Amino acid sequence: MQLQDLLYGVSIKSLTDKPNQEVASLAFDSRQVKPDTLFFAIKGTAVDGHQYIEQTITAGATVVVCETLPTDLTEGVTYVEVQNSSVALGIVASNFYGNPSSKLKIIGITGTNGKTTIATLLFQLFRELGYNVGLISTVQNHINDDIIPATHTTPNPIALNSLLQDMVQAKCEYGFMEVSSHAVVQHRIAGLTFAGGVFSNITHDHLDFHKTFDSYLKAKKEFFDNLPKSSFALTNADDKNGMVMLQNTKASKKTYALKQMADFKAKIIENKFSGLNLNVDDIDVFFKMVGSFNAYNLLAAYGTAILLGEDKLNVLTILSTLAGAEGRFDYTVSKQGIIGIVDYAHTPDAVQNVLSTIANIRKGTEQVITVLGCGGDRDKTKRPIMAQVASDWSDKVILTSDNPRTENPQQIIAEMEKGVSPTNQRKTLSILDRKEAIKTACHIAKPGDIILVAGKGHEKYQEINGVRHHFDDKEVLTEQLNLIN
Numbered sequence: 068m069q070l071q072d073l074l075y076g077v078s079i080k081s082l083t084d085k086p087n088q089e090v091a092s093l094a095f096d097s098r099q100v101k102p103d104t105l106f107f108a109i110k111g112t113a114v115d116g117h118q119y120i121e122q123t124i125t126a127g128a129t130v131v132v133c134e135t136l137p138t139d140l141t142e143g144v145t146y147v148e149v150q151n152s153s154v155a156l157g158i159v160a161s162n163f164y165g166n167p168s169s170k171l172k173i174i175g176i177t178g179t180n181g182k183t184t185i186a187t188l189l190f191q192l193f194r195e196l197g198y199n200v201g202l203i204s205t206v207q208n209h210i211n212d213d214i215i216p217a218t219h220t221t222p223n224p225i226a227l228n229s230l231l232q233d234m235v236q237a238k239c240e241y242g243f244m245e246v247s248s249h250a251v252v253q254h255r256i257a258g259l260t261f262a263g264g265v266f267s268n269i270t271h272d273h274l275d276f277h278k279t280f281d282s283y284l285k286a287k288k289e290f291f292d293n294l295p296k297s298s299f300a301l302t303n304a305d306d307k308n309g310m311v312m313l314q315n316t317k318a319s320k321k322t323y324a325l326k327q328m329a330d331f332k333a334k335i336i337e338n339k340f341s342g343l344n345l346n347v348d349d350i351d352v353f354f355k356m357v358g359s360f361n362a363y364n365l366l367a368a369y370g371t372a373i374l375l376g377e378d379k380l381n382v383l384t385i386l387s388t389l390a391g392a393e394g395r396f397d398y399t400v401s402k403q404g405i406i407g408i409v410d411y412a413h414t415p416d417a418v419q420n421v422l423s424t425i426a427n428i429r430k431g432t433e434q435v436i437t438v439l440g441c442g443g444d445r446d447k448t449k450r451p452i453m454a455q456v457a458s459d460w461s462d463k464v465i466l467t468s469d470n471p472r473t474e475n476p477q478q479i480i481a482e483m484e485k486g487v488s489p490t491n492q493r494k495t496l497s498i499l500d501r502k503e504a505i506k507t508a509c510h511i512a513k514p515g516d517i518i519l520v521a522g523k524g525h526e527k528y529q530e531i532n533g534v535r536h537h538f539d540d541k542e543v544l545t546e547q548l549n550l551i552n
């Protein structure tokens with residue numbers, strides 16, 4: 068493709084050479100550069116991509132998009148100076164793959180918790196309604212029934228637009244995708260055309276990256292600020308910041324809520340381990356999914372489907388049968404009647420939601436035993452709070468390791484322990500090895516007790532120092548529960 072066509076829509080400060088240069092491929096990582104590649108020099112969180120420009124030219128890059136021109140320019144190479152290389156990457160990647168987002172109806176879902184659940188429900192719902200559909204999510208990506216492994220919640224612009232192009236080729240009409248706050252700040256969604264945006268909620272997470280709650284909130288809001296006039300913006304009116312998200316959007320503003328007036332309204336009639344009984348827009352429905360937080364997720368999916376023109380009864384009938392995403396409130400009962408739940412709660416709010424759901428449903432005499440860890444190289448300030456919430460809401464807590472990544476897992480546990488109040492210390496123990504921790508929970512449990520294994524949900528690995536070792540909470544929990552006589 069010619070450079071001038073790729074640069075359509077990019078705000079250019081200067082261009083040194085041939086705008087008709089042919090470009091064979093795009094790369095933002097020097098290690099991916101081949102002959103005739105357009106290389107984007109990006110200032111990242113760890114290094115500045117500008118330092119690799121020379122290296123990429125040696126490897127065959129013929130065009131370089133950068134924010135600062137190198138002092139020595141190489142002859143035969145076209146340099147494009149831009150204000151922001153990440154924004155340029157989004158727009159160019161979109162052009163390179165034929166602007167696939169404008170050929171699909173893309174709905175972006177953002178918020179601290181619930182993105183995967185809402186996106187997955189919408190994917191499953193629209194498949195059942197008979198459409199060709201794509202899904203981009205933390206657990207996995209889908210093009211109809213084909214599964215494409217996910218590396219991020221929201222992929223980088225090249226992977227993202229390539230995936231969207233594949234969806235167009237598979238004749239998908241809809242694409243449901245998670246929009247993480249990292250993706251907004253790093254402009255991974257620049258250049259995309261959205262048909263709608265959905266907000267779930269905002270609570271404490273990712274302060275390592277965003278630094279303050281206010282800038283985390285601004286990142287989520289920016290997604291809505293940039294939606295086009297032709298799209299809709301559906302928000303959770305019960306969330307303290309739900310309406311803030313829509314303050315500056317051009318999109319048509321819509322709301323859903325359980326507690327106040329809204330365009331889409333539901334009431335919880337009953338909340339049991341077997342599911343939720345909800346009144347949605349004056350229709351009583353029994354859903355498979357558990358927990359009041361899932362009432363919000365179901366309502367968000369319902370509202371989105373109605374805004375996309377689907378029939379109310381059809382939508383509710385299908386939604387009532389869906390189980391949502393893997394590893395979210397995933398429930399099993401052992402032969403002895405011990406209840407095991409695997410959940411992806413990895414924020415203070417999610418831990419509290421899952422445990423308060425269990426507290427509301429339990430009969431009262433049984434113990435709740437929680438196994439929980441916190442990820443390394445992620446927000447450190449949520450660690451003591453997660454441990455505090457878990458110990459406040461459980462009869463026994465086992466603090467353990469999650470994905471330590473490059474951190475010392477013992478140190479992460481020590482930071483969690485600081486959140487456990489002196490009165491709660493009696494019921495809290497720490498076991499570094501996650502398998503041992505789950506095993507211990509199973510040994511302590513008596514028939515009727517509830518074990519919650521939180522934080523890793525669908526993940527099939529434990530990441531230690533850059534290596535992913537096989538680890539599956541559900542597998543370990545089921546195996547250990549089966550070993551008890």
Ligand SMILES: CC(=O)N[C@H]1[C@@H](OP(=O)(O)OP(=O)(O)OC[C@H]2O[C@@H](n3ccc(=O)[nH]c3=O)[C@H](O)[C@@H]2O)O[C@H](CO)[C@@H](O)[C@@H]1O[C@H](C)C(=O)N[C@@H](C)C(=O)N[C@H](CCC(=O)O)C(=O)O
Binds near residue numbers: 108109113248249
């Ligand atoms: C903190 C973060 O988001 N980092 C992402 C970011 O990397 P970075 O800015 O740190 O990159 P860097 O290492 O500083 O490098 C800067 C530039 O130099 C380039 N480079 C670097 C080295 C080299 O030898 N040559 C070279 O060209 C890099 O490719 C990059 O373009 O850009 C990379 C490319 O897109 C991402 O892979 C990387 O995700 C890391 C692996 C990650 O773990 N991200 C997580 C936190 C994340 O994004 N999570 C959200 C979900 C959160 C949620 O669900 O709530 C997600 O959307 O997945």
Ligand SMILES: Nc1ncnc2c1ncn2[C@@H]1O[C@H](COP(=O)(O)OP(=O)(O)OP(=O)(O)O)[C@@H](O)[C@H]1O
Binds near residue numbers: 181182363395416524
């Ligand atoms: N609407 C909600 N409100 C609060 N907590 C929720 C909600 N939905 C799910 N949760 C909790 O958050 C966990 C993660 O849910 P989900 O994977 O849907 O969120 P996510 O926003 O995609 O997370 P991530 O940021 O990791 O992509 C669930 O396992 C559950 O504990």
Ligand SMILES: N[C@H](CCC[C@H](N)C(=O)O)C(=O)O
Binds near residue numbers: 413
């Ligand atoms: N999307 C989240 C997932 C956290 C899951 C948890 N198991 C961890 O590793 O911290 C993140 O990247 O922060």
Ligand SMILES: [Mg+2]
Binds near residue numbers: 220245
């Ligand atoms: Mg997700």
